[in-house]
Amino acid sequence: MSKTNSFIEKMKKNLLARKVELQAILTGSNQIVNDTQVKDSGDEALTASMDNLQSSLTHTEVEELNEINSALSRIEHNEYGLCIDCGETIAEKRLEHSPFSARCIVCQEELEQHQP
């Protein structure tokens, strides 16, 4: 472990707090979606509301929640703060700015350069 426990603890607290926020946002919008669906059509309605959820304004929240969940799982596995590509330590400043960063700046920039 290259990071101090207190730093990890702090980031974990931040992530959990943000997760609660996001879940509240998503639960709220989910209810709005559900209210506009015919509830009796079962799986179809669920799929439809998931599609709506994915394509609506909450898309970024869903993505962020996924990122937070994977960051929390990296904390559980003592892998948090290490780049998933090169294994180098991610700068604490970077983690404070975006707590769910999975890559160091070098790898992140490389990834972005290779995106279409």
Ligand SMILES: [Zn+2]
């Ligand atoms: Zn890296």
